[in-house]
Amino acid sequence: QSALTQPASVSGSPGQSITISCSGTSRDVGYFKSVSWYQQHPGKVPTLIIYADDKRPSGVSDRLSGSKSGNTASLTISGLQPEDEADYYCSSSSSGSSNCVFGGGTKVTVL
Amino acid sequence: QVQLTQSASEVKKPGASVKVSCEASGYTFTDYYLHWVRQAPGQGLEWMGRIRPDNGATDYAPKFQGRVTMTRDTSINTAYMEMSGLKTDDTAVYYCAKEYDVLTGYYPWGQGTLITVS
Numbered sequence: 001q002s003a004l005t006q007p008a009s010v011s012g013s014p015g016q017s018i019t020i021s022c023s024g025t026s027r028d029v030g031y032f033k034s035v036s037w038y039q040q041h042p043g044k045v046p047t048l049i050i051y052a053d054d055k056r057p058s059g060v061s062d063r064l065s066g067s068k069s070g071n072t073a074s075l076t077i078s079g080l081q082p083e084d085e086a087d088y089y090c091s092s093s094s095s096g097s098s099n100c101v102f103g104g105g106t107k108v109t110v111l
Numbered sequence: 112q113v114q115l116t117q118s119a120s121e122v123k124k125p126g127a128s129v130k131v132s133c134e135a136s137g138y139t140f141t142d143y144y145l146h147w148v149r150q151a152p153g154q155g156l157e158w159m160g161r162i163r164p165d166n167g168a169t170d171y172a173p174k175f176q177g178r179v180t181m182t183r184d185t186s187i188n189t190a191y192m193e194m195s196g197l198k199t200d201d202t203a204v205y206y207c208a209k210e211y212d213v214l215t216g217y218y219p220w221g222q223g224t225l226i227t228v229s
Contacts, residue, residue, distance in 0.1 A: 032214065033215070034214045034215040035215070036211075036215050036216040036217070038156070038217075045206070045220045045221075045222060045223060046156065046206075046217075046220055047218070047220075048211060048216050048217060048218040051211055051212055051215045051216030051218075052212060052215045052216070055212075057211070057216075057218065087155075089155060089156050091156075091158070091217070093214040093215065097173050098158065098172045098173060099158075099160075099161065099170045099172075100146065100158040100161070100172075101158060102148075102155060102156045102157065102158055103155075104155045105155040105156070
C-alpha cells in the first residue's frame with residue numbers, strides 16, 4: 001500500500017480537463033512545499049512535470065498545473081491530448097519514517 | 112547536459128547480492144542528493160533511499176534498511192546501490208535520480224537497470 005493515495009484511473013475526452021488527486025497527511029503532502037508529479041509512458045523513464053507543489057520545469061507544457069490544499073495535492077491537465085495518455089505519480093518529502101513517499105499512480109486514458 | 116548513466120541489466124539467483132552504479136555528468140555531483148527508486152513489473156514507483164554525495168550520508172526507506180547500502184565515489188562522480196539477500200520479488204527496474212530542487216523533484220532519471228532475480 002502506497003503512502004500517498006491516488007485514484008487508479010482517470011479518463012477524459014480530447015480537449016477536456018481532468019484532475020488527479022494525491023492524498024497524504026500533515027507529515028508529507030501537508031508538511032512543506034515538496035509535492036512533485038511525474039508522467040510515465042509505457043516502457044519509458046518517468047519524467048518530472050511539477051515540483052514544489054505548483055512549479056513547472058522549463059519545457060513542460062502549461063496545460064499541466066499543480067496545486068495543493070491541506071493534505072491533498074492535485075494535478076490538472078487542461079485541453080487533454082492523446083499524448084497525455086500515460087501513468088502519473090505524485091511524490092512528497094516526508095517527516096515520517098520514510099523521507100520520501102510516492103503515490104500508487106494514476107492511469108490517464110484519453111477516450 | 113545533466114545526465115545519469117546506469118550499469119547494465121543483471122540476472123541474479125535468490126540470496127545473491129547486486130550492485131548498481133549511476134554515473135553523473137553535466138553538474139556538480141556533490142551539490143545534490145541522489146535518490147534510488149525501483150519499479151516492479153506492472154507496478155508503481157517505490158522510493159528506496161538517498162545519498163548526499165558531499166559527505167556520504169544516507170537515508171533509507173524502512174523496508175530496505177539493513178538490506179540496501181548506498182555509497183558514492185566522488186572521484187568518478189558515481190553513486191552505487193547494493194542490495195543483499197535478493198528475493199524473487201526484488202525483480203524490478205532500479206532507477207537513480209537527481210534531486211531537482213531542495214527536497215522536491217527528481218530530474219533527471221537514469222535509464223534504469225533491470226535486475227531479474229530467478
